[in-house]
Amino acid sequence: MTLGKVLTIDAKTGEEKYEEKDLVLSPHIEYKFRDLGKEIDDIKKKVGMD
Amino acid sequence: MKYFALTKQHALLSDVSTPHLAAEVPALFEKIVDTTLTAAATSIDVTGLDINTDKEYLLIFRCKEATGGGGISIRIYINNDTTNTNYYTQYMIGDGAAAACGRDNDCLLVNPAASQDADVQVWIVRDVTGLARITLTECYNTTTAINAGFKGITKTATVTNITQITLTSSGANSLAIGSRLIIYKVSR
Numbered sequence: 001m002t003l004g005k006v007l008t009i010d011a012k013t014g015e016e017k018y019e020e021k022d023l024v025l026s027p028h029i030e031y032k033f034r035d036l037g038k039e040i041d042d043i044k045k046k047v048g049m050d
Numbered sequence: 051m052k053y054f055a056l057t058k059q060h061a062l063l064s065d066v067s068t069p070h071l072a073a074e075v076p077a078l079f080e081k082i083v084d085t086t087l088t089a090a091a092t093s094i095d096v097t098g099l100d101i102n103t104d105k106e107y108l109l110i111f112r113c114k115e116a117t118g119g120g121g122i123s124i125r126i127y128i129n130n131d132t133t134n135t136n137y138y139t140q141y142m143i144g145d146g147a148a149a150a151c152g153r154d155n156d157c158l159l160v161n162p163a164a165s166q167d168a169d170v171q172v173w174i175v176r177d178v179t180g181l182a183r184i185t186l187t188e189c190y191n192t193t194t195a196i197n198a199g200f201k202g203i204t205k206t207a208t209v210t211n212i213t214q215i216t217l218t219s220s221g222a223n224s225l226a227i228g229s230r231l232i233i234y235k236v237s238r
Contacts, residue, residue, distance in 0.1 A: 007091050008097065027123070028161070028220040030121065031145075033145040035146070036149070037147060
């Protein structure tokens with residue numbers, strides 16, 4: 001559990017409230033980016049097709 | 051409340067084959083939430099929603115990672131269901147000449163790097179089947195590290211209404227002061 005601020009907004013009344021709450025935080029996830037054009041060029045070079 | 055309207059008039063002007071409707075029905079965007087963080091926060095919880103009445107929501111979130119300690123993942127939850135595996139996300143994101151494309155059993159909204167900004171435009175509907183369906187475009191990070199992408203997210207189970215939307219960061223108090231959340235209800 002991690003202590004953090006939570007802002008609660010009631011869309012009906014517009015009331016806003018900050019509270020400190022213990023939260024179970026999900027992990028940060030990094031996306032895996034691939035440059036497929038470069039990967040294909042590299043393979044072509046390897047097999048002598050460039 | 052602030053309103054603006056997009057009428058069908060503009061589209062019909064260039065289409066002479068389509069008879070103009072007797073009653074023009076505008077798409078009304080009514081702003082129901084507009085808040086700017088006055089304290090760094092972990093989570094923003096919007097209650098009091100009713101998509102059955104409101105039809106659909108356009109959520110705009112402009113935020114900045116506050117801590118400088120590392121990148122964060124901001125997730126979106128519907129009706130206080132904070133189990134990540136109760137959602138699926140399909141994403142396509144560009145990073146220079148590289149791309150990330152995939153499907154996660156998760157509900158990731160956007161991933162700004164440390165101290166970086168993010169801007170997302172998020173359409174939220176309850177679809178014909180009754181699934182909460184989220185379609186978004188995103189732009190985050192800056193200059194030579196800018197990323198842009200789009201995503202579709204659904205819950206795995208149907209819902210009878212959408213009454214609550216929650217945005218939660220993976221980092222404690224990592225949503226910076228000045229981050230702004232706007233929600234329009236869109237009746238069309």
